[in-house]
Amino acid sequence: MPRFKRGHAAAGWLAAAVLLTSGCTALDSSSADDAGEGASYEQAYADHEPLHVVGYPSTGSLRVVQELVWDIADGKVDELRKLATGDSGEAEARKTGENWIKAFGTGADGMVTGDFHDGGSERQVVVLYFHDTRQKAEFTVRLYGDTGGENWRVLMKSPDFKDATRTPGWAPKEPGGTGSRMKNNG
Template sequence: MQPNLMRAAAVTLVLGAALTACSGGQDGLDYQTDYANHRPLRVTGHPSTGSLETVQKVVWRLADGDADGLAALNTEGDDAGPAARAWVRAYGTAARAEVTADFLDEGSVRQEVVLHFSGPRRTQELTVRIAEGDTWGIVLDDPAPRPDTE
């Protein structure tokens, strides 16, 4: 093999390994793809890394009409399918427009968040928290849309 081709192959191998390490595996790749395919989430307050990622996933699942993906974020262990489908009906279209998340209080293990949907000008409160296995999720109750007060 020619020296230039060997160097190019080595650089490609090193860059590929570095990108794989940075992506965090398939979950990291899925997150990057979701991030690139959706509108940015506007944020106020002080989210933790886990609470921010979880709220972004909630908004993305709503925007995609993915009730199963939303139900998978539930931390309560019960059948979240009906509540997730109700959330998608209530906010699916609105989640494709601009959404602001107000992160209240401190978010090391649990945080209250208020979502403001700009399309229908409605708000929805939710709780994000650490569940079993130290993964973040949400308490998925039936939605209770309220007119936005802003």
């Protein structure tokens, strides 16, 4: 069995690490590309301030709310409509998205905190606090379809401007004011 000098062993380990890392990167980017969203999500993340979070979101509920905020900030009605649950009619979802952009677009472009109430297993109420404009809004996100927890969508059934932009009277002035904890059912 040949003996390697320390420098050769280190170079071998380095080469193996580079190979493994590049393989993981390739796997990661290809799966993101297959989903058709990886690059756009990464770019949107780089272009916006990330959502500040209070409470207990699931990975899916957090992602859909983050996309919701970015699409509102960017004025992307069509992208918002794609986030709607299937039981939100297309015209209804489009009008709701337009209302949200008009009402919250300026605030969504700044610092936003999402206060995730209850557990995020199937449905979650989220109160967004738009810090620059001092607005807050309530959104409901939920699993949609049979995709094993990966397909979170936003309920968009408020085509009336007042209804779509109503301030939740029950929500505290500041994020986390109610404790934003999961309910203890036992």
